[in-house]
Amino acid sequence: QITLKESGPALVRPTQTLTLTCSFSGFSLNTAGVGVGWIRQPPGKALEWLALIHWDDDKRYTPSLKTRLTITKDTSKNQVVLTMTNMDPVDTATYYCAHSDNNYVFRWFDTWGQGTLVTVSS
């Protein structure tokens, strides 16, 4: 059974850097074709894809936020970490990590974490 769980601060101050961790089980990011993505959802709004890391360490970012995002993986810990710099109140959202094993550069996501709400406020 594949599970993912996001963790990180619930409150971040403007201009600070957000670090979120996705801890997963039931699969390995060493397995060919596997990927983990991050998607966010502001309150009452639509989903927005942020970043994706593949089993071979290929990384993809949404163009509009590319300069602020970094995604990394720690296969020994079964974790994926997303950092987002220069946080702003408009970045307030629920942040999800999600699993994919369909081996495309850009993918659909078959299993999602429960999400973690991050509020940006002074």
Add this chain to the structure above:
Amino acid sequence: DIQMTQSPSTLSASVGDRVTITCRASQSISSWLAWYQQKPGKAPKLLIYKASSLESGVPSRFSGSGSGTEFTLTISSLQPDDFATYYCQQYYFYITFGPGTTVAI
């Protein structure tokens, strides 16, 4: 950027109704489209991938069709558990989601 639109934004329906949601892409995305269902306070759930492939465990009353720029999600007979918001997602070039369609009573 590939922009995704959905129509309608809100849909009022009754149990047993046949429901169709349309998703359009700003350029051709072949069949690189997925559909998700999301309930309030919950994570999205994958329903359909590759435009028409049903995810394992998803009831057969859900179906997807289309290619190129126009796609549809159909629920053949709406059940009480189906009242939710539905999102399309393209993965042809980067990843973008549609704005969502809420199916309400």
